[in-house]
Amino acid sequence: MTCPICSSSTNIISYLPRPDYHEGHDLVFCQICGTYFASPPPSTQELNQFYQSYDVLGVDEPYYRELNRPDYFKTRSGREVIEKALWLQDRHQIPVGARVLDVGSGHGVWLEVCRRLDWQGQGIELSSAAAKASQERFSIQVFAGRIDDFSAQSQNYDLITLWDIIEHVTNPRQLLAKCAQLVKKNGLLVIETPNSRALINKVAYFLYRLGWREPARTLHGLHHVVLFHQATMSKLLGEAGFNVVKIYSTRTSVGRVFKKQNLLAQFQKLGLDLVFVLGRIIRQENKMIIVARKM
Numbered sequence: 001m002t003c004p005i006c007s008s009s010t011n012i013i014s015y016l017p018r019p020d021y022h023e024g025h026d027l028v029f030c031q032i033c034g035t036y037f038a039s040p041p042p043s044t045q046e047l048n049q050f051y052q053s054y055d056v057l058g059v060d061e062p063y064y065r066e067l068n069r070p071d072y073f074k075t076r077s078g079r080e081v082i083e084k085a086l087w088l089q090d091r092h093q094i095p096v097g098a099r100v101l102d103v104g105s106g107h108g109v110w111l112e113v114c115r116r117l118d119w120q121g122q123g124i125e126l127s128s129a130a131a132k133a134s135q136e137r138f139s140i141q142v143f144a145g146r147i148d149d150f151s152a153q154s155q156n157y158d159l160i161t162l163w164d165i166i167e168h169v170t171n172p173r174q175l176l177a178k179c180a181q182l183v184k185k186n187g188l189l190v191i192e193t194p195n196s197r198a199l200i201n202k203v204a205y206f207l208y209r210l211g212w213r214e215p216a217r218t219l220h221g222l223h224h225v226v227l228f229h230q231a232t233m234s235k236l237l238g239e240a241g242f243n244v245v246k247i248y249s250t251r252t253s254v255g256r257v258f259k260k261q262n263l264l265a266q267f268q269k270l271g272l273d274l275v276f277v278l279g280r281i282i283r284q285e286n287k288m289i290i291v292a293r294k295m
């Protein structure tokens with residue numbers, strides 16, 4: 001096996017073996033560059049199958065079901081999406097009329113917020129059901145398919161966003177190369193992805209070694225194929241022709257993870273809250289947002 005980031009084929013150790021990671025796949029760790037990756041990587045067919053059946057429309061999944069509420073933008077997570085857009089607009093001066101491409105646009109709420117800010121948003125979504133539903137709900141333009149098959153003029157976008165996408169692809173270099181081709185010179189690429197050096201990963205792994213396997217399984221069981229940290233993300237972006245402007249440390253809100261109200265869930269939520277607060281203090285939060293500019 002070869003590390004997808006530094007190409008090393010030595011110093012790769014087992015981290016989360018099958019089936020705790022996935023049926024037929026292990027999560028391994030490259031000691032040279034610090035990347036975690038799936039071995040063997042899932043095939044295109046496996047990934048397509050997963051995303052076609054992925055419950056992004058919220059039929060059974062409470063987190064996604066919330067997205068379908070007519071008053072979604074008044075809920076906590078809806079407000080967070082709006083705040084994120086306002087924050088980006090303010091910090092990185094995204095002008096009115098900016099052309100935005102959202103890769104993995106899912107349910108389309110991000111593109112709807114873009115529209116409200118008078119940005120011209122367009123999406124790419126692998127799940128045809130999600131692409132169709134988001135187009136109908138928000139009247140947005142979404143290409144249903146893989147980014148490799150998406151054709152647009154080169155240097156067409158002021159801003160490309162990858163919200164929780166890059167950790168799901170087997171070839172992140174190829175994805176960034178495509179983004180580099182589509183974004184304008186001096187345009188921005190914004191990537192949100194888990195930080196593999198987060199405190200929560202360390203705690204989950206510690207519990208895993210003690211025999212409580214559920215937290216690590218939950219954390220890594222989302223078809224995360226490659227996990228990055230700040231330095232590996234910067235390296236890849238540099239190679240693709242981007243300058244990293246800033247890397248922000250951020251987190252998933254705990255409320256999203258715990259919807260059950262029983263005592264055990266409350267107790268676990270408290271523990272998780274504590275890990276999140278500590279992670280924030282020591283700047284090892286579970287997510288990072290990387291803002292990069294095309295050179």
Ligand SMILES: [Zn+2]
Nearest residue numbers: 003006030033
């Ligand atoms: Zn490596």
